[in-house]
Amino acid sequence: MINRVGQPERVVSGMRPTGRLHLGHYHGVLKNWVELQNEYDCYFFIADWHALTTHYEEDPTLMGDFVWEMVIDWLAAGIDPGRATLFIQSRVLQHAELDVLLSMITPLSWLERVPSYKDQQEKLKERDLATHGFLGYPVLQSADILIYGASKVPVGEDQVPHVELTREIARRFNYLYGRDSGFEGKAQEAIKKLGKKGAKLYRSLQVAYTERGDHEALAKARAFVEEHQNITLGEKERLFGYLEGGGRLVLEEPEALLTEAARLPGVDGEKMSKSYQNTIALRDDPRRVEKELRAMPTDPARKRRHDPGDPAKCPVYELHKVYSDEATRKWVQAGCRSADIGCLECKQPLIESILAEQEMMHERARQYLEDPTLVRNIIADGCERAHVAAEETMQDVRACVGLSYY
Numbered sequence: 086m087i088n089r090v091g092q093p094e095r096v097v098s099g100m101r102p103t104g105r106l107h108l109g110h111y112h113g114v115l116k117n118w119v120e121l122q123n124e125y126d127c128y129f130f131i132a133d134w135h136a137l138t139t140h141y142e143e144d145p146t147l148m149g150d151f152v153w154e155m156v157i158d159w160l161a162a163g164i165d166p167g168r169a170t171l172f173i174q175s176r177v178l179q180h181a182e183l184d185v186l187l188s189m190i191t192p193l194s195w196l197e198r199v200p201s202y203k204d205q206q207e208k209l210k211e212r213d214l215a216t217h218g219f220l221g222y223p224v225l226q227s228a229d230i231l232i233y234g235a236s237k238v239p240v241g242e243d244q245v246p247h248v249e250l251t252r253e254i255a256r257r258f259n260y261l262y263g264r265d266s267g268f269e270g271k272a273q274e275a276i277k278k279l280g281k282k283g284a285k286l287y288r289s290l291q292v293a294y295t296e297r298g299d300h301e302a303l304a305k306a307r308a309f310v311e312e313h314q315n316i317t318l319g320e321k322e323r324l325f326g327y328l329e330g331g332g333r334l335v336l337e338e339p340e341a342l343l344t345e346a347a348r349l350p351g352v353d354g355e356k357m358s359k360s361y362q363n364t365i366a367l368r369d370d371p372r373r374v375e376k377e378l379r380a381m382p383t384d385p386a387r388k389r390r391h392d393p394g395d396p397a398k399c400p401v402y403e404l405h406k407v408y409s410d411e412a413t414r415k416w417v418q419a420g421c422r423s424a425d426i427g428c429l430e431c432k433q434p435l436i437e438s439i440l441a442e443q444e445m446m447h448e449r450a451r452q453y454l455e456d457p458t459l460v461r462n463i464i465a466d467g468c469e470r471a472h473v474a475a476e477e478t479m480q481d482v483r484a485c486v487g488l489s490y491y
């Protein structure tokens with residue numbers, strides 16, 4: 086049984102506001118989002134609360150700039166506010182409400198074994214991450230996802246355990262609260278059909294499993310239901326579900342959509358990353374981009390113009406893989422190995438492709454930079470839509486946990 090039948094499948098993803106995005110983000114994440122918005126009902130949000138779980142000591146005046154710059158980068162990359170819902174996490178308070186309710190039912194041990202918990206504490210040694218908020222990070226992320234009933238969550242590899250945890254939390258919630266009154270009644274009806282003796286046996290085995298965790302009892306009960314002749318397939322399924330205490334799916338279990346990490350080299354030849362200060366921003370200054378690319382290191386074997394090289398040993402070629410067509414790549418392969426072309430010559434078509442791509446982004450961003458109220462309105466509108474969708478889930482969730490008495 087699935088709720089939200091008939092609605093288009095939803096995608097949810099969030100990004101922590103870290104300031105200007107670079108080409109690594111574009112090829113790794115944003116291009117993927119742009120495609121998803123054509124197929125799914127997408128909810129993309131700025132995870133500002135998530136940023137605070139690790140950066141709570143940072144200068145608070147930076148947050149606003151980081152957020153608005155990032156929204157403009159999304160729009161520049163081709164995210165279409167007419168199709169996707171763009172919003173800011175902290176402006177939809179229901180995320181926090183669901184976070185609190187989910188935290189009630191999430192065992193501590195589940196959080197302690199999430200790999201990013203220890204990894205990040207070790208990586209970010211200069212920050213004190215022994216906080217409640219940091220441990221609870223994946224619960225908040227689960228709330229972000231479950232509140233929209235998302236079926237797909239595009240994330241990088243490092244985030245997959247968080248989506249797995251989200252599934253476990255959803256399952257636990259459904260287990261604890263998904264047994265509405267209708268379900269109980271129907272299950273009892275089906276039990277009666279097992280006959281007096283059969284019903285008694287079923288009930289005792291069910292109790293043995295749900296109250297004492299007796300797995301043998303579960304297997305016995307399953308076999309008993311399976312072999313029973315007088316009940317329909319639907320009733321069998323209900324009896325199986327009831328055995329395990331399962332019921333209605335209030336919260337949908339999402340799936341991770343693994344985004345291939347684009348291993349784009351930065352202008353120093355190492356992986357492009359903000360912490361290495363080797364990035365090309367999405368909306369960079371074209372003169373700077375050209376200068377940096379011209380100075381980018383190449384295969385060290387090509388000391389002089391007539392020394393042949395090997396594209397496999399050259400970071401510039403990694404960029405050709407992303408930006409150049411096959412003919413150009415063949416021209417590079419041959420020209421590099423024979424030393425027919427020089428490195429600057431080789432870089433020229435690349436520089437042109439990157440600048441052309443950037444020109445499109447500058448073009449899209451222009452109106453938003455000229456009139457920032459456009460961006461505010463897009464976000465206000467997105468927050469409103471997100472609010473409606475989140476509230477719908479919360480009404481169900483509040484009722485489930487007993488918070489609908491007033």
Ligand code: TRP
Binds near residue numbers: 099132
């Ligand atoms: N934790 C994610 C990251 O660091 C950001 C994020 C927060 C997210 N909530 C989310 C991603 C919900 C997907 C879905 O990249």
Ligand code: SF4
Binds near residue numbers: 387396401431432
């Ligand atoms: Fe790299 Fe191109 Fe120079 Fe070969 S010719 S080393 S691929 S920049």
